[in-house]
Amino acid sequence: xxxxxxxxxxxxxxxxxxxxxxxxxxxxxxxxxxxxxxxxxxxxxxxxxxxxxxxxxxxxxxxxxxxxxxxxxxxxxxxxxxxxxxxxxxxxxxxxxxxxxxxxxxxxxxxxxxxxxxxxxxxxxxxxxxxxxxxxxxxxxxxxxxxxxxxxxxxxxxxxxxxxxxxxxxxxxxxxxxxxxxxxxxxxxxxxxxxxxxxxxxxxxxxxxxxxxxxxxxxxxxxxxxxxxxxxxxxxxxxxxxxxxxxxxxxxxxxxxxxxxxxxxxxxxxxxxxxxxxxxxxxxxxxxxxxxxxxxxxxxxxxxxxxxxxxxxxxxxxxxxxxxxxxxxxxxxxxxxxxxxxxxxxxxxxxxxxxxxxxxxxxxxxxxxxxxxxxxxxxxxxxxxxxxxxxxxxxxxxxxxxxxxxxxxxxxxxxxxxx
Amino acid sequence: xxxxxxxxxxxxxxxxxxxxxxxxxxxxxxxxxxxxxxxxxxxxxxxxxxxxxxxxxxxxxxxxxxxxxxxxxxxxxxxxxxxxxxxxxxxxxxxxxxxxxxxxxxxxxxxxxxxxxxxxxxxxxxxxxxxxxxxxxxxxxxxxxxxxxxxxxxxxxxxxxxxxxxxxxxxxxxxxxxxxxxxxxxxxxxxxxxxxxxxxxxxxxxxxxxxxxxxxxxxxxxxxxxxxxxxxxxxxxxxxxxxxxxxxxxxxxxxxxxxxxxxxxxxxxxxxxxxxxxxxxxxxxxxxxxxxxxxxxxxxxxxxxxxxxxxxxxxxxxxxxxxxxxxxxxxxxxxxxxxxxxxxxxxxxxxxxxxxxxxxxxxxxxxxxxxxxxxxxxxxxxxxxxxxxxxxxxxxxxxxxxxxxxxxxxxxxxxxxxx
Numbered sequence: 049x050x051x052x053x054x055x056x057x058x059x060x061x062x063x064x065x066x067x068x069x070x071x072x073x074x075x076x077x078x079x080x081x082x083x084x085x086x087x088x089x090x091x092x093x094x095x096x097x098x099x100x101x102x103x104x105x106x107x108x109x110x111x112x113x114x115x116x117x118x119x120x121x122x123x124x125x126x127x128x129x130x131x132x133x134x135x136x137x138x139x140x141x142x143x144x145x146x147x148x149x150x151x152x153x154x155x156x157x158x159x160x161x162x163x164x165x166x167x168x169x170x171x172x173x174x175x176x177x178x179x180x181x182x183x184x185x186x187x188x189x190x191x192x193x194x195x196x197x198x199x200x201x202x203x204x205x206x207x208x209x210x211x212x213x214x215x216x217x218x219x220x221x222x223x224x225x226x227x228x229x230x231x232x233x234x235x236x237x238x239x240x241x242x243x244x245x246x247x248x249x250x251x252x253x254x255x256x257x258x259x260x261x262x263x264x265x266x267x268x269x270x271x272x273x274x275x276x277x278x279x280x281x282x283x284x285x286x287x288x289x290x291x292x293x294x295x296x297x298x299x300x301x302x303x304x305x306x307x308x309x310x311x312x313x314x315x316x317x318x319x320x321x322x323x324x325x326x327x328x329x330x331x332x333x334x335x336x337x338x339x340x341x342x343x344x345x346x347x348x349x350x351x352x353x354x355x356x357x358x359x360x361x362x363x364x365x366x367x368x369x370x371x372x373x374x375x376x377x378x379x380x381x382x383x384x385x386x387x388x389x390x391x392x393x394x395x396x397x398x399x400x401x402x403x404x405x406x407x408x409x410x411x412x413x414x415x416x417x418x419x420x421x422x423x424x425x426x427x428x429x430x431x432x433x434x435x436x437x438x439x440x441x442x443x444x445x446x447x448x449x450x451x452x453x454x455x456x457x458x459x460x461x462x463x464x465x466x467x
Numbered sequence: 468x469x470x471x472x473x474x475x476x477x478x479x480x481x482x483x484x485x486x487x488x489x490x491x492x493x494x495x496x497x498x499x500x501x502x503x504x505x506x507x508x509x510x511x512x513x514x515x516x517x518x519x520x521x522x523x524x525x526x527x528x529x530x531x532x533x534x535x536x537x538x539x540x541x542x543x544x545x546x547x548x549x550x551x552x553x554x555x556x557x558x559x560x561x562x563x564x565x566x567x568x569x570x571x572x573x574x575x576x577x578x579x580x581x582x583x584x585x586x587x588x589x590x591x592x593x594x595x596x597x598x599x600x601x602x603x604x605x606x607x608x609x610x611x612x613x614x615x616x617x618x619x620x621x622x623x624x625x626x627x628x629x630x631x632x633x634x635x636x637x638x639x640x641x642x643x644x645x646x647x648x649x650x651x652x653x654x655x656x657x658x659x660x661x662x663x664x665x666x667x668x669x670x671x672x673x674x675x676x677x678x679x680x681x682x683x684x685x686x687x688x689x690x691x692x693x694x695x696x697x698x699x700x701x702x703x704x705x706x707x708x709x710x711x712x713x714x715x716x717x718x719x720x721x722x723x724x725x726x727x728x729x730x731x732x733x734x735x736x737x738x739x740x741x742x743x744x745x746x747x748x749x750x751x752x753x754x755x756x757x758x759x760x761x762x763x764x765x766x767x768x769x770x771x772x773x774x775x776x777x778x779x780x781x782x783x784x785x786x787x788x789x790x791x792x793x794x795x796x797x798x799x800x801x802x803x804x805x806x807x808x809x810x811x812x813x814x815x816x817x818x819x820x821x822x823x824x825x826x827x828x829x830x831x832x833x834x835x836x837x838x839x840x841x842x843x844x845x846x847x848x849x850x851x852x853x854x855x856x857x858x859x860x861x862x863x864x865x866x867x868x869x870x871x872x873x874x875x876x877x878x879x880x881x882x883x884x885x886x
Contacts, residue, residue, distance in 0.1 A: 068803060071827045145826060151848060157837060159847050162825065166859050249859055270689065270860045291882035298884035384487060393878075406581065406877055407564060408490045418576060418880030427885075428578050428876065429570060440585050440668055440873040441689045442861040454859040457847065458825055459812075461837030463710035465717035466846075 052236040053243075059195050059228045060247035063168045066225035067193035070165070073222060075142035082138050082185055085216035086131040089181070092212060093127055099208035100177065107201050119175040120202055130181045133432055137185045140431045143449050144191040147458060155464055161455040165191035167249035169452065170241045171434075172197045172263060174255035177205035183252075184213050184227045186434045190452040193226045195248065197241065199255070200233035207231065242267040252435055252447075272447060274438040276362045276388035277307030279420040282314040282379040282405070283323060284396035291417055292319075292395045296327055298419040299393070301334045305364050307436060308391050308423040312359060312369045314379045320347055320372050336366040343372040359386040376401050380408045387411060389438050391423040391445075412438055412445035471655040472662075478614050478647045479666035482587045485644035486612035489584070492641055494561035501557050501604055504635035505550040508600070511631060512546055518627035519596065526620050538594040539621055549600045552851055556604045559850040562868050563610040566877060574883055580874040584610035586668035588871065589660045590853075591616045591682060593674030596624035602671075603632050603646045605853045609871040612645045614667065616660060618674070619652035626650065661686040671854055671866075691866060693857040695781045695807035696726030698839040701733040701798040701824070702742060703815035710836055711738075711814045715746055717838040718812070720753045724783050726855060727810050727842040731778060731788045733798045739766055739791050755785040762791040778805040795820050799827045806830060808857050810842040810864075831857055831864035 049057070070078075089096065100122040107120055143163050150160030169192045171183045180198055187194035198206040210229040217224045230237050241248060242263060251271045253263040264271045281299050283292045299310035315323065324347050331338060339354035348370075358369040359382070373379045376394075383392050393415035394405040402416045413423045423446065425433025430448030437443050443451035468476070489497075508515065519541040526539055562582050569579030588611045590602045599617055606613035617625040629648040636643045649656050660667060661682060670690045672682040683690045700718050702711045718729035734742065743766050750757060758773040767789075777788040778801070792798045795813075802811050812834035813824040821835045832842045842864065844852025849867030856862050862870035 068800075068827070068829070071829075153846070153848060157841065157846075162833075164829070164859075167829070265687075268684075270858075288882065294882060294884050302885050381487075408487070410487070410490075410583070410586070411875065413876040413878060414581075415878040416880060417882050418878050419884045421885035422576065422878060422880075422883065423876075427572070427576075429572060439689075440583075444873055445876045454863055456830065457832040457842075457864045459832060459834040459837050459841060461835060461841075463707070463713060463836050464841065465713050465838045466721050466840035 050236070050240075052234060053240045055232075056230075056237055056240040056244055057247060059230065060168055060244055062225040063193040063195055063228045064247070066223035067165070067167055069223045070188075070191050070193060070226055073191070077220065077222060078142065078189055078191075079138045081188060081216050081220040081222050082134050084220050085181070085185070085213060086134040088212040088216055089127055089131055089209075092208075093124060096127060096205065096208045097122060099204040102204045103202055110201075112201065116175055116201070120177070120205070122177055122205060126178060130178050133178075133182055134185055136431050137189050140189065140449060142189065143453050156462060157464055158460040160458050162458050163453050164456050166452055166454055167192060168247065169194045170197070170244070170248040170251045170269065171195070172238055172241065172251065172253045172255075172259070174199040174259060175202050177202045177209060179254055180206045180209045181213070182432055183434060186432055186449060186452060188222075188226055190449045192452055193228070195228045195230065195241065197230040197238060203233055238263075239266065242269060245269055254435055270442070272435060272437050272439070272443060272451065274307060274390065274436045276438070277309065277390045278311050278360065278362050278386065278388040279308055279390055279423075280312050280314055280383050280387055280392045281310050281420060282373075282376075282383070282392070282394045283316060283319060284376060284379075284394055284398065284401055285316040285318050286398035286401065287316075287319060287395040288397055288417075289323060292323055293326060293330065295393065295395055295417070295419045297330045299421055300331070300336060300368050301366070302419070302421050304366055306421070307362075308420050309364070310368070310420050311361065311363055312371060312386070314371050314373050314382060317343065317372050317374050320344070324348055324370070331368065334366060336368055338368055338370060340370040341372060344370045362388070376404060380405065384410050390436070391415065391420045393418055393420050412436070469655070469659075471653060472659045474651075475649075475656055475659040475663055476666060478649065479587055479663055481644040482612040482614055482647045483666070485642035486584065486586055488642045489607075489610050489612060489645055492610070496639065496641060497561070497608055497610075498557045500607060500635050500639040500641050501553050503639050504600070504604070504632060505553040507631040507635055508546055508550055508628075511627075512543060515546060515624065515627045516541060518623040521623045522621055529620075531620065535594055535620070539596070539624070541596055541624060545597060549597050552597075552601055553604055555850050556608050559608065559868060561608065562872050575881060576883055577879040579877050581877050582872050583875050585871055585873055586611060587666065588613040589616070589663070589667040589670045589688065590614070591657055591660065591670065591672045591674075591678070593618040593678060594621050596621045596628060598673055599625045599628045600632070601851055602853060605851055605868060605871060607641075607645055609868045611871055612647070614647045614649065614660065616649040616657060622652055657682075658685065661688060664688055673854055689861070691854060691856050691858070691862060691870065693726060693809065693855045695857070696728065696809045697730050697779065697781050697805065697807040698727055698809055698842075699731050699733055699802050699806055699811045700729050700839060701792075701795075701802070701811070701813045702735060702738060703795060703798075703813055703817065703820055704735040704737050705817035705820065706735075706738060706814040707816055707836075708742060711742055712745060712749065714812065714814055714836070714838045716749045718840055719750070719755060719787050720785070721838070721840050723785055725840070726781075727839050728783070729787070729839050730780065730782055731790065731805070733790050733792050733801060736762065736791050736793050739763065743767055743789070750787065753785060755787055757787055757789060759789045760791055763789045781807070795823060799824065803829050809855070810834065810839045812837055812839050831855070
């Protein structure tokens with residue numbers, strides 16, 4: 049066993065012990081630790097910002113781009129937002145221990161389910177130091193122990209926050225190893241976390257597509273992740289025009305870099321001549337580049353042709369591909385084939401078509417008359433989210449506290465034996 | 468791409484198309500296909516039994532052991548049981564399309580969940596031909612397409628059943644590719660199924676431990692599985708003696724080869740002298756070999772010593788390890804450390820200790836005053852089960868129709884855009 053393997057195994061075993069200790073903690077205990085952490089962050093702003101300054105200087109010296117620097121930088125406002133996030137998590141109901149679905153069996157057994165934590169969660173993430181606090185808080189509130197491995201560029205910021213997290217756990221009587229940190233930038237540790245079957249129960253990567261893709265390919269531990277957000281809005285034959293214009297404009301332009309941004313607009317042939325020119329004018333005010341199918345270009349002759357590759361591309365940029373479809377079936381087929389099963393919305397006033405869309409589109413979030421931009425944990429009322437899942441196994445869509453839990457069966461008897 | 472990869476990719480793509488077609492099928496359509504299948508099995512008993520006879524002859528020629536032959540053999544009674552299984556699945560409520568947890572958000576959005584199939588399920592199993600019919604029926608009822616790869620020793624039986632399944636689908640207007648068969652005994656196909664990320668959504672292995680273990684190690688597709696059943700009964704300080712004797716005897720001796728059989732008995736020190744000698748007499752009537760810890764052997768001096776390996780062994784045989792513990796914490800720690808997170812039961816009349824056991828034992832099924840032998844899908848009222856999961860991700864314990872589903876988010880709006 050290599051030193052790195054040994055290091056990860058030790059961390060995971062400490063986390064496992066802490067996980068079993070956490071099973072005895074009440075919601076009150078867990079909330080007290082989160083409250084203490086919020087207080088400590090406020091009281092230690094200077095130390096955190098100093099550590100962050102060190103990371104920023106290193107990052108600038110390494111020539112990291114502005115987007116990276118922006119994600120890395122902390123200030124009083126972002127620390128206040130961290131604390132606000134903690135208060136929101138404190139306010140959420142504790143899912144652990146909830147019992148439901150109890151049924152009485154003919155032999156007198158009462159059988160139901162209890163909501164329980166997953167165990168030890170491995171978080172692997174990039175530059176944003178606020179993930180350290182979010183992830184620690186969500187894992188703790190849901191009764192899980194976690195092992196956090198942040199990006200090397202945020203190392204000092206993360207370690208400053210780590211120190212406060214451990215202090216908050218210690219001062220409120222919870223096991224410090226409930227939140228473990230990989231206190232090294234050795235890349236081998238990531239590889240070893242991904243191989244730690246039976247030691248780590250689930251891996252959650254947060255970061256750019258290349259990180260997430262590499263992790264999901266290499267990992268032998270189950271992964272909760274999302275790779276792409278190729279989201280669609282379909283303007284149906286029976287769409288309300290005002291809603292269609294508003295939603296199609298908002299879904300593309302309110303932010304370009306988010307995974308719930310629309311990347312392809314589908315529009316029913318019968319409405320294209322009426323709606324597309326006005327939409328094109330709206331997009332022009334934001335300099336959005338349009339790329340269209342053959343029929344679209346008959347109406348918007350000045351735009352580029354969209355290739356097959358466009359339908360499968362998450363631009364994360366002011367670019368939009370547009371395709372005309374002859375009916376809802378064609379729209380649904382296109383979405384299921386080219387989309388990333390993230391979030392897709394139909395604009396229609398037709399009850400039956402809305403219901404067919406909801407049923408047949410195979411995505412984590414399916415919407416009627418709403419901008420796709422609403423697909424996130426806060427908007428869904430989950431409180432904070434630890435990520436979004438485009439997988440179908442375990443959890444789909446925004447992942448909040450419930451996504452970090454499982455259910456075990458509870459069987460209550462009175463001496464029953466099986467004949 | 469190898470021929471085998473191409474073969475599996477073609478199957479998976481056909482299954483995917485069928486999966487999307489199935490989204491339009493009503494419960495009535497799916498039940499009609501299952502009913503037709505039951506009728507066809509009864510009407511074609513001779514053809515099935517002839518094919519099975521061929522498998523039996525090949526298996527005997529190859530020198531397969533009696534247990535294998537027993538699992539392989541079909542007769543009129545087992546075919547009737549298959550049909551009875553189909554009728555039970557027909558009678559189950561269809562989980563697909565269920566909508567719940569709808570909440571009204573402050574911005575007027577109504578957000579909830581819809582239960583949906585997983586997609587394309589790959590089943591890899593060994594000798595029992597009845598798995599072919601069970602798996603096809605459970606996947607179809609839950610709206611999933613499936614690719615079935617049975618054991619080579621059951622090839623002719625499976626192909627005879629496959630023909631009827633395809634006929635039933637065809638005659639009732641459902642896509643035949645909703646149930647695909649790997650009609651070849653090429654072992655490479657299994658390997659290629661396990662690599663078919665994005666083509667197959669989940670793999671469910673059914674068979675011996677070596678098969679399941681190999682599959683879960685190799686698979687890049689998520690796997691729902693259980694490996695070991697190291698189940699415990701803990702006789703607590705406050706156990707009712709009669710219940711303790713009945714449960715401990717039943718959990719070990721009602722069947723030896725099942726995964727929910729007790730393999731280790733834990734008993735509180737204060738009750739050992741009173742209960743263990745009587746239990747030993749009971750086990751002696753069934754020639755169960757006992758292996759004990761040091762303290763146990765002070766009371767039962769004639770039995771073997773249990774090693775550390777015993778605590779981690781699933782005997783699947785008339786052997787039982789026994790350990791005395793000083794308190795409930797020690798029992799829970801032992802179970803969480805050495806058990807397989809399958810099924811564990813406490814015998815106690817103490818309310819508080821029962822509740823602590825339920826909360827702190829980290830197993831798929833946790834029981835009070837019940838024989839562990841009840842841990843299966845039929846006993847839990849799920850109808851048929853497609854397997855048991857000792858994992859925590861996605862589904863724990865017996866896996867019925869619900870375990871083959873996921874939930875997507877439904878967002879109902881009225882033109883909302885995000886500011």
